[in-house]
Amino acid sequence: MLKKRFFASFLLLILLLSLTLNVAAKTKISFWHNWSGEGVKAIDSIVNQFEKVYPDIDVEVILTTKIEQKLLVSIAGGAAPDVVLFDRYKTGQFAARGALTELDKFIENSSIKSEDFFNAAWGETIYRGKIYSIPYYVDNRALLYNKKLFEEAGLDPNDPPETWDELIEYSKKLTKYDDEGRITQVGFVPIWDWASLVHYIWQSGGTVFNDDMTKVVFNNEIGVNALQWIVDFIDMCGGVDELISFSSGFGAQINNPFYIGQVAMQSNGPWIYRDIERYAPGFLKNDLRIAPLPKNTEHATIAGGFSLIIPKGAPEPEAAWKFIQYLVQKESQIEWAFASGTIPALKAAAYSDQIMRDDFWEAFVKNMEYGKYRPVHPAFPEVESYIYQAVDKAVYHKMTSKEALDWAAERAQVILDQHNLKIINN
Structure with a gap:
């Protein structure tokens, strides 16, 4: 009887250790953004969906004001976030300061292609021949x-x-x-x-x-x-x-x-x-x-918008890249667009029936044909x-x-x- 109890306790201990190891094995990444309103709900929804697809990754969503200043401070202090929703207009400034991770090596081994995004958005991600961000949404005048x-x-x-x-x-x-x-x-x-x-x-x-x-x-x-x-x-x-x-x-x-x-x-x-x-x-x-x-x-017309970046020194760049890829897939882009009132950077999402059936959004999507990006310098x-x-x-x-x-x-x-x-x- 004593042996049976010992054996049962031993099995329980093994099970608890296994569960502990599984929890410990999860990768945690942080995602900074400065959005508000319905956009926040969309971000939370998309993150929940991502975590179901990638149960080994936990995403901590952090609403952050004054992102640009705090980003530089966090990088200098060795506490950079993993992913940031970032004003694409500032790509040249931050890339020149060594604050952004080059994404070329990630893109080479992924399904992300430049031609899938609006030209004006993709062009603004490139500084001195290197890609530093992935377009998330676009706008124009x-x-x-x-x-x-x-x-x-x-x-x-x-x-x-x-x-x-x-x-x-x-x-x-x-x-x-x-x-x-x-x-x-x-x-x-x-x-x-x-x-x-x-x-x-x-x-x-x-x-x-x-x-x-x-x-x-x-x-x-x-x-x-x-x-x-x-x-x-x-x-x-x-x-x-x-x-x-x-x-x-x-x-x-x-x-x-x-x-x-x-x-x-x-x-x-x-x-x-x-x-x-x-x-x-x-x-x-x-x-x-x-x-x-x-x-x-x-x-x-000036075409602006925001991109997703991996800051220099991000603790988990591989997991961050998986998250970025999920954020720019068609379904995620459409969900974000409806909630935030923005145009998806992914053309397949922007030209989808869900977006183009509204006259307002159809007009702005078509206007991207004339979009130009400001000099990335x-x-x-x-x-x-x-x-x-x-x-x-x-x-x-x-x-x-x-x-x-x-x-x-x-x-x-x-x-x-x-x-x-x-x-x-x-």
Whole structure:
């Protein structure tokens, strides 16, 4: 009897040890993101599904604010997370600082292919010939306009402006004034919302840097003409001060000037969907229309979005890579898109029936055809800040368009040279 009890206890001990070893054998990875709202629920759902497929991996989801600063601190302190949802626009900056893991070796042995993603998204993951992230979602800027206001102005809402010249003519017809000559409704303002001089340079066939990114070229004839077009457009509206006076009465949320008809056309992106759905569902259903941004010589729009990265020094890069692959498969991409109000970076998901059956999302998915990515260079964010300052100087008539862009180019070239020297030395 004693032997039987001993044997049973021994078997129980073996079983407990086995269970303990199985638990201990699990790999734990951390996933940082800064999303909120319905997107959080989608992330939790996708993580739960992943853990069922990979029961040997536990994912700790961590909502993290100020990700960029904390990421650098965590890497320096030897406590990097395994996967981060990261602004793809910053790829060049962080790759140049050695903060990101090269993913080429992982991609070579996986089913992930560059052609499965939007070109503008994939191109932004590459720095100096190496891939540092996998696109998760994309966005772009389009021309959003009010069907009702078009009809009131005698314009065909099915025939939006295609060119810069047409945009000017449409804007004139859509702008209204009171008896004192004050604007009560504006057609379009080229520097409001998510518009950028970079857009207009691209739409004229120009670029910010030369091909090898050793020289800034945004102050050439193409850039100067693009900025002058903006200045002339603003002056046509009555100047910056008049537009500031008009916009001082703008409300927010339910009283957003675009929703209530104070602004007829604007440059904006798909992120606006949730707000319109919440505060102006009637406008979304009946009067909102979307078209590509008008062109000078070609259609072009900034395509942004976020990617998934494995930081340098991540404790479990192999498990992290499995998680990334799961996040960018078609089903996961569609689930995330619906919850977060974003466009999947995977083309098979973006062009799926679930996404394309909605007019709003169909328009933005199709607009990715014209998407371009900003230069993947650590100097670009600083260079872009000088471009914005140049626009301000020109529209306020503190400098001519040529003077403003030359002023910006002189300073931007110094920044570019400094970064390129660091690259050479490294």
